[in-house]
Amino acid sequence: MFNLSGKTVLITGSAGGLGKEFAQRILQQGAKVCLTDIKTELGQATEKEFVKAFGADRVHFEVCNVTNADDVLKVWQNACQKFEVDHLDVLVNNAGVMGEKEGWKLCLDINLRGVLNGCTLAMEKMSRANGGRGGVIVNVASILGLFNAQQPKGWAYNTSKSAVVTYSRCVGTAETEAQDGIRILTLCPSVTQTPILDGCTQAELAEMKKNVGGFLQADQVGKAFMTLLQTGQTGSVMSVWKDCPPYYIPDTGMGLFILYTTCAMVMRFVPKSVFDPTNGLKFFPHMTFILVAMLVVWILVAKFSMWLLF
Numbered sequence: 537m538f539n540l541s542g543k544t545v546l547i548t549g550s551a552g553g554l555g556k557e558f559a560q561r562i563l564q565q566g567a568k569v570c571l572t573d574i575k576t577e578l579g580q581a582t583e584k585e586f587v588k589a590f591g592a593d594r595v596h597f598e599v600c601n602v603t604n605a606d607d608v609l610k611v612w613q614n615a616c617q618k619f620e621v622d623h624l625d626v627l628v629n630n631a632g633v634m635g636e637k638e639g640w641k642l643c644l645d646i647n648l649r650g651v652l653n654g655c656t657l658a659m660e661k662m663s664r665a666n667g668g669r670g671g672v673i674v675n676v677a678s679i680l681g682l683f684n685a686q687q688p689k690g691w692a693y694n695t696s697k698s699a700v701v702t703y704s705r706c707v708g709t710a711e712t713e714a715q716d717g718i719r720i721l722t723l724c725p726s727v728t729q730t731p732i733l734d735g736c737t738q739a740e741l742a743e744m745k746k747n748v749g750g751f752l753q754a755d756q757v758g759k760a761f762m763t764l765l766q767t768g769q770t771g772s773v774m775s776v777w778k779d780c781p782p783y784y785i786p787d788t789g790m791g792l793f794i795l796y797t798t799c800a801m802v803m804r805f806v807p808k809s810v811f812d813p814t815n816g817l818k819f820f821p822h823m824t825f826i827l828v829a830m831l832v833v834w835i836l837v838a839k840f841s842m843w844l845l846f
């Protein structure tokens with residue numbers, strides 16, 4: 537289990553909401569936390585609250601806009617200076633917006649570019665191959681990074697979070713961990729009661745609540761976050777759903793691709809008079825037919841080999 541005592545942590549978008557919840561839990565484990573956000577007043581108020589609880593030498597707030605890579609570098613350097621260390625151990629890329637109000641360009645800039653700015657810098661600074669000490673990166677995505685909602689208005693958020701999950705799975709490999717000493721983890725919470733929902737109308741909130749079976753509270757996401765941070769393997773993606781223990785979602789994309797492609801390859805041997813897939817092979821009926829045929833062949837082979845053996 538990853539021991540946080542004495543570690544240095546930087547959390548983006550942590551003036552309030554989930555970022556503040558994560559910061560508090562990390563501080564309770566004895567780490568030093570640099571809070572960062574574009575909300576200066578709220579950030580300073582949170583800093584004050586945490587300084588009172590955990591001491592001035594363990595908490596620091598800096599204004600940082602994650603869309604600006606220079607800003608992220610500056611805050612990284614200032615955090616090292618404040619905590620009198622030459623490295624940070626954990627980066628939590630948490631800053632994010634819903635996107636409807638902000639528009640798609642800013643949504644992608646904050647939710648995707650912001651995460652990539654943080655990851656690129658952390659990979660460079662933490663990498664053992666570059667003389668760093670290794671570390672952990674936690675990217676906060678969403679359940680909407682795991683599937684596509686049929687919500688034309690929310691596409692930018694969905695796209696940004698899917699891209700964060702994809703990035704984390706691509707880079708969070710055993711080789712990266714062995715070479716750079718960096719674990720890359722992704723948290724995908726369902727809808728949670730935080731200030732991000734402030735801009736939604738009552739009707740939108742009711743609809744969302746119905747779709748996800750009720751909202752999570754920040755403390756449930758905080759508990760899941762700590763489990764992921766302390767025990768998650770690199771590349772792992774954890775989902776958080778109301779009233780369930782947190783659970784990991786494996787990457788099934790390639791498995792499904794291979795399955796469908798195998799079906800398509802088998803279709804080459806099916807006479808055109810049976811199916812005429814002039815517009816491409818559809819799941820129904822073409823793929824279903826092949827899947828059933830493959831299952832029947834598999835059962836017959838199993839039966840036949842049993843018959844031969846006994």
Ligand SMILES: NC(=O)c1ccc[n+]([C@@H]2O[C@H](COP(=O)([O-])OP(=O)(O)OC[C@H]3O[C@@H](n4cnc5c(N)ncnc54)[C@H](O)[C@@H]3O)[C@@H](O)[C@H]2O)c1
Nearest residue numbers: 549553554574601602630631632678725727728730731732
């Ligand atoms: N609340 C939810 O329903 C929910 C569900 C799944 C995932 N998430 C994700 O969790 C993360 C935290 O969200 P939250 O629910 O705590 O909302 P929140 O609005 O309370 O927190 C997000 C924080 O990010 C900050 N921020 C926005 N733009 C920024 C920028 N350019 N640079 C730096 N900071 C910036 C905001 O000021 C805010 O403090 C987000 O990435 C969000 O997408 C939230």
